[in-house]
Amino acid sequence: MSRYYWGVDLGGTKIECAVMSRDDDQCIVRERIATEGEHGYEHVLQRIKSLIDICAEKVGEYPERVGFGTPGVLDPQTGVMKNCNSTSLNGKALDKHLASLLGVPVKLANDANCFALAETHLGVVKQVKPDAEVVFGIIMGTGVGSGIVVNGKVLYGCHGIAGEWGHNVLEANGEPCYCGKHGCLETVISGKGLEAHYQKLAQRTLSLPEIVEQAELGESFAQHTVTRLIEKFGLAVAQIINVIDPDVIVVGGGVGNVEALYEYGPKAIERHLFNPVLNTLIVKPALGDSAGVFGAAMLVK
Structure with a gap:
């Protein structure tokens, strides 16, 4: 057996590879290149x-x-990719094509699952x-993704969509989502969704960090936006806890940097929880942007 295990994080703008030491889980080599997805699927494979x-x-x-x-995700029924925002991957048997091209076995998981596994x-x-x-890993950035790890292993599910928390409907008459539904969690508590909500209220455009800053300065529309984030986060997370009851929830992505989530989020969760107190730990990630590629490597450790 090799001393190393390998992972690749396939993103829309970059592809990153990490070679990890089997002895101590240290990263030995880490490289990234541009995806160049605009040139098509075959080019991305190359x-x-x-x-x-x-x-x-190098190694x-x-x-x-x-x-x-x-x-x-790779659909376990059809054997092809689905739900990819890098649309050239959709409908492709990515695992088979990669295994043939590289000449070695491969294992695929959604990037949010890799995040949860690494953390x-x-x-x-x-x-x-x-x-x-049980660990629930959330990436709240431009969109909302999540992954579930049970007894140290990724939970994939019957349809390969375990952890697709971002596409549960939170507001029945809410904003349209790219998935075809309205009011998905992703349209409500993603960075993009929060910025859109603020713009609708204030009739001006600010980034999420700017909205948070304005809320701290007492600006009413910004305060409303942050309060709404906390309340909706509490409702949505309580539903997850009521179903899978995780020990730890790790909150990554840009929205995860909003300190109010950790200060006021637990009480917002408790209001909807089927338990008198919240014992689940709600924490920030420790690995930064390393989590995706490290988690990918751990799929084959």
Whole structure:
């Protein structure tokens, strides 16, 4: 068995590869290149192959297998990708094509699942509750994604969509979502959704950090936007806790930097919880932008 395990984070703008030491989980080699997705699916595959070759030369050996974090999921029924915002991947048998191109077995998981897996084994969960059985990892940025880890392993589900929290309807008559529904969580508490809500109230455009800053200065529309975030976050997270009852919830992405979520979010969750008190830990991630590629590698450790 090789001393190393390999992961690739396949993003819309960049592809990143990490080679990890099996002995101590340290990153030995880490490289990234532009995805160049505008040139099509076959070109993206060749970019992945080029990146693997670059890392293989640096580490002195070719991988035995590779884990991939992907912007979407592999449908277990059809064997092709779905729900990818990098649309050239949709409808493609990505795992089979990668295995054929690279000549080694591959394993795929949604990027939010990789985030949750890395934070469980290498990040904040290891620090705050190393014996956690169930971890829910949230990425609240431009959109909203999430992943579930149970007993140290990614939960995929019957349709491959376990953890697709962002596309539960939170507001029945809410804003349209790209998925075809209205009022999805992603349209309400994503960074983009919060900025749109503020713009509608204030008739001016601010970034989320600017909205938070204005809220701290007492601006009423900004305060309303942040309060709404906390209340909607509390309702949506309580539903998850009522169903899978995780030990730890890790909140990543730009929205996860809003300190009010940690100060007031737990009380907002408790109001909707089927339990008198909240014992689930709500924490920030520890790995930053390393989580995706490290989690991808852990798929094949």
